[in-house]
Each structure stands twice: as structure tokens, then as C-alpha cells.
Amino acid sequence: MTAPAATPHKAFSLARVYAIAANTLLELVRLKVFYFLLLFALLGIGVSFFTSKMTFQEQSQVLKHAALGMMSIFTWLLAVLATAMLLPKDIEERTLYTILAKPVPRLEYLLGKLAGVLALLAIALAVMVAMFALVLYAQQQSALAAVASQLAPGPDLEAARQQVRADTFTANLVPGIALIYVKAAVCAAVTLLLSTFASSSIFTIIVSVMVFIIGHVQPIAREYLMITEKGASELARFFLGLVALLIPDMRAFTLLDDLAVAIPFELFMQTAGLGVLYVAVYFLVGYLVFAGKEL
Numbered sequence: 615m616t617a618p619a620a621t622p623h624k625a626f627s628l629a630r631v632y633a634i635a636a637n638t639l640l641e642l643v644r645l646k647v648f649y650f651l652l653l654f655a656l657l658g659i660g661v662s663f664f665t666s667k668m669t670f671q672e673q674s675q676v677l678k679h680a681a682l683g684m685m686s687i688f689t690w691l692l693a694v695l696a697t698a699m700l701l702p703k704d705i706e707e708r709t710l711y712t713i714l715a716k717p718v719p720r721l722e723y724l725l726g727k728l729a730g731v732l733a734l735l736a737i738a739l740a741v742m743v744a745m746f747a748l749v750l751y752a753q754q755q756s757a758l759a760a761v762a763s764q765l766a767p768g769p770d771l772e773a774a775r776q777q778v779r780a781d782t783f784t785a786n787l788v789p790g791i792a793l794i795y796v797k798a799a800v801c802a803a804v805t806l807l808l809s810t811f812a813s814s815s816i817f818t819i820i821v822s823v824m825v826f827i828i829g830h831v832q833p834i835a836r837e838y839l840m841i842t843e844k845g846a847s848e849l850a851r852f853f854l855g856l857v858a859l860l861i862p863d864m865r866a867f868t869l870l871d872d873l874a875v876a877i878p879f880e881l882f883m884q885t886a887g888l889g890v891l892y893v894a895v896y897f898l899v900g901y902l903v904f905a906g907k908e909l
Contacts, residue, residue, distance in 0.1 A: 630718055634726025639733045641703075642696050657684055673753055674781050681746040682790060685739060686868070689798035690826065692738055693731065697805035698818040700727050720905050724806070728897060731802045739795050747783075754782040789882040796889035797867035801826060803893040804862075807900035810907065829864030862892045 657680075704710035713723055757778045765771040805822045812818040866885055 626719070627722065630722050631726045631729060634713070634718070634723060635729035635733060638700065638727050638730025642730065642734050645696075645699075653688075671781055673757075674750070677750060677753065678784075678787070681742075681749075682787075682794065685742050685746070685791065686794050686797065688742065689735055689739055689794055690801050693735055693798040693802040694805050694819055694822045694826075696734055697728075697731050697802045698809055698815045698822065700731070700806070701809045702812075702815045702818075721901055724810075724897070724901050724904055728802065728806055731806075732799055735795060735798050735802065739791070739798070743791060750782055754778060757782075786877045789877045793867045793882070793885055793889070796886050797864065800862055800864075800867070800889050800892045800896070803896035803900070807896045807903070810900045810904040825861055826864060828861050832861060833863055833865050862889075 701710070704713075710723075714720065758775055761771065761774045761778060765774060801822065804825055805818060808818045808821050808825075809815075812821070867889060
């Protein structure tokens with residue numbers, strides 16, 4: 615009697631990855647994670663009312679800083695909360711075993727999960743950008759009306775209108791918003807890595823928050839160490855170097871400290887490339903852990 619033929623290994627399939635990503639996105643939408651966007655809208659309206667007595671330039675600067683800051687925070691929260699619950703939820707509901715028994719390679723499963731979260735982040739950020747643009751446009755129209763009421767028709771009025779338009783939608787907003795997405799993608803990849811060996815979603819969320827905080831603090835510690843290099847021990851330098859190697863510098867993805875200064879294209883590409891590299895490395899390590907995990 616001949617032994618039954620082994621199930622042939624299936625080649626990598628983008629169709630299966632897409633199916634898992636689409637199902638992941640649908641599950642996350644059903645969890646009503648987009649309620650974050652309602653809070654974003656309310657805060658944006660609150661900021662616009664708070665700046666109502668300022669000049670237009672001051673209003674524009676405050677609104678941009680506040681909106682970009684809120685985008686960064688909300689996309690980070692979405693990345694961590696959405697990613698942290700994926701694997702534990704599938705294991706608890708035994709959906710994971712059903713998917714892997716089809717058989718679906720673990721690489722495709724994990725890649726589909728990450729792609730679903732990245733799609734969620736893209737949609738959420740696009741909605742927030744649309745809300746931000748509407749509020750900014752409303753401020754612009756109000757400023758244009760005020761200028762028209764103060765100046766008589768002529769070159770001065772046209773120059774004032776052009777200045778208002780130039781102060782509203784600046785070119786560096788686009789790369790700044792793009793880097794907010796890259797930063798959220800890095801956070802999602804870190805959280806996915808943690809969830810491959812974590813025992814619960816709570817543990818994953820707590821460690822992800824710690825990584826986020828350390829990622830913002832480590833540049834300050836590195837600068838302090840450079841200033842006090844003579845007084846720093848070899849152990850301290852080694853530890854800080856190890857932290858810098860394992861945990862991404864989150865502040866590197868914030869290039870809009872001065873909205874009046876355009877972001878150089880080379881700097882944007884370097885920062886975005888660094889973010890993509892972080893995502894790829896964290897995903898690869900997460901896959902290696904997940905591939906060797908007994909389920």
C-alpha cells in the first residue's frame with residue numbers, strides 16, 4: 615500500500631493576502647474604531663473656536679500644529695489598539711486555526727493582517743485630513759471676507775488675498791502628513807511583532823506604549839550623553855546604543871516643528887525610507903517568531 619501523497623506547498627498568493635487584509639479591515643470597522651474620528655472632529659472645531667480672536671496667520675499656525683498633533687496621536691492609538699487585538703482575537707475565536715488549516719502559509723496570514731491595519735490607518739488618516747482641510751478652508755474663506763471688507767479693490771486687496779491663500783495650504787503639509795502615516799505604520803509593525811509572542815492584548819498594548827515613549831525619549835538621552843560623554847560609562851553608552859538599535863527614533867518622523875520651513879525632499883525620502891525599513895524588519899522578526907510558534 616502506498617502512502618498518501620503529501621499536500622503540496624502552495625506558492626505565495628497575493629489574492630489570499632488581499633482576502634485576509636480585506637476581512638481584517640472589515641472586522642476592525644465593525645469594532646467601531648472610527649469613533650476616534652468623531653473625537654478628532656470635535657477637537658478640531660474646539661481649536662477653531664479657541665483661535666477665533668487671533669489673526670489669520672496665528673489661527674492658521676495653531677490649527678495646523680493642533681491638527682497634525684492630533685492626527686499623529688489618533689493614528690498611533692489606532693495602530694496600537696487595532697493591531698494588538700488581531701492575533702489574540704483570532705486565537706480565542708479559533709479563527710486562526712481554521713485559516714491555517716486550509717492551508718494558508720503563516721507569512722500570508724501575518725502579512726494580510728498587517729495590510730488590513732495599514733488600510734485602516736490610511737482610511738482614518740484620509741478622513742482626518744479631509745476634516746482638517748474643511749476647517750482650514752472655512753478659516754481661509756472667513757479671512758478672505760475680512761480682507762475684502764477692510765481693503766478697497768485694487769493691488770493691495772489682491773496681494774492680501776494671495777497672502778491669505780499662501781498661508782492656508784502650505785506645500786510641506788503633504789510630506790508631514792505622509793510621515794504621520796509612516797510613523798503609525800512603524801507602530802503597527804512593532805505591535806504586531808509583540809503580539810506574536812505576547813500572552814494577551816493588554817500586555818501588547820502596555821509594551822507598545824512603552825516602546826512609543828522610549829522612542830520619543832531616546833533622542834533626548836542620546837543628546838545628553840553626547841554632551842556629557844566624558845562622564846558617561848561604557849555600560850551606559852552600550853545600553854543606549856542597544857535601545858537605539860531595537861527601538862525606532864519616533865521623533866525622526868516629526869519634521870513639522872516649523873511650518874514655515876519647507877521639508878527638503880531628500881530628508882523626506884530618507885525619513886520615509888527609514889520608516890519602511892523599520893516596518894520590514896519588525897514584520898520579518900515577527901514572522902520568524904510566529905512561524906516557530908506552536909498553535
